[in-house]
Amino acid sequence: METHRSEVPLELRDLGPLRLAALHALSWVMRTRIRLRHGDRVRFGRSVVANFRLDVRGAGSVSVGDGSNLYAFLGKTRLYTRSPAARIVIGRNVRLNATTVQAAELIEIGDDCILGDANLMDTDMHPISADRRRNPAAETRSAPIVLERNVWVGGQAAVLPGVRIGENSVVGFRAVVTSDVPPNVVVAGNPARVVRAI
Numbered sequence: 001m002e003t004h005r006s007e008v009p010l011e012l013r014d015l016g017p018l019r020l021a022a023l024h025a026l027s028w029v030m031r032t033r034i035r036l037r038h039g040d041r042v043r044f045g046r047s048v049v050a051n052f053r054l055d056v057r058g059a060g061s062v063s064v065g066d067g068s069n070l071y072a073f074l075g076k077t078r079l080y081t082r083s084p085a086a087r088i089v090i091g092r093n094v095r096l097n098a099t100t101v102q103a104a105e106l107i108e109i110g111d112d113c114i115l116g117d118a119n120l121m122d123t124d125m126h127p128i129s130a131d132r133r134r135n136p137a138a139e140t141r142s143a144p145i146v147l148e149r150n151v152w153v154g155g156q157a158a159v160l161p162g163v164r165i166g167e168n169s170v171v172g173f174r175a176v177v178t179s180d181v182p183p184n185v186v187v188a189g190n191p192a193r194v195v196r197a198i
């Protein structure tokens with residue numbers, strides 16, 4: 001359980017050794033509890049930080065890369081897979097704080113991304129068709145979401161099915177991202193539009 005200083009997420013490096021040790025002990029308990037419930041379908045890399053607000057559900061697979069910090073204080077961090085084939089793949093050194101991730105197919109979050117209390121969903125969850133909307137067996141649109149490296153998604157934003165967000169880009173507070181975002185831009189609004197380059 002010992003942690004090397006270089007493996008500590010950047011935002012935790014100011015914690016004293018005692019608090020850091022306590023945080024890693026808590027994280028170990030949380031990861032173990034989740035692993036006992038889900039088995040090999042859920043994998044955590046080295047030094048992943050989490051508190052009791054991490055909620056993992058569903059029959060699919062979830063992997064979280066080394067050094068990622070899922071400690072939530074704004075609400076729960078939810079990682080929900082909605083089918084046995086669904087995958088949530090979180091890279092290294094990712095920061096999630098009260099993010100809701102719901103995957104029916106694939107949601108990939110690249111290394112070094114930061115996400116606030118945003119919603120990522122790769123499925124609409126109901127068909128548009130009025131007479132099939134309540135039918136759980138009816139076909140529903142779903143398409144993978146990919147966040148490339150070092151993307152920052154602000155609070156209360158939503159990322160909808162099929163969206164790819166390019167490296168380094170930023171999604172503003174409350175933006176609703178309905179289509180691909182190129183690298184190195186800021187997008188904002190509903191529907192999200194590029195407001196400036198970085």
Ligand SMILES: CC(C)(COP(=O)(O)OP(=O)(O)OC[C@H]1O[C@@H](n2cnc3c(N)ncnc32)[C@H](O)[C@@H]1OP(=O)(O)O)[C@@H](O)C(=O)NCCC(=O)NCCS
Nearest residue numbers: 115116117153154155170171172173174186188189195196
């Ligand atoms: C995305 C953000 C960081 C961009 O900041 P910025 O680069 O300084 O952007 P600017 O203030 O220069 O805004 C550029 C334009 O986009 C608009 N804009 C910026 N953020 C917006 C938002 N969230 N919604 C709607 N429009 C927005 C601005 O009004 C401005 O429009 P204008 O050119 O017509 O005047 C910031 O606006 C933001 O949303 N911050 C909150 C991040 C957050 O949620 N953090 C907590 C969770 S991690």
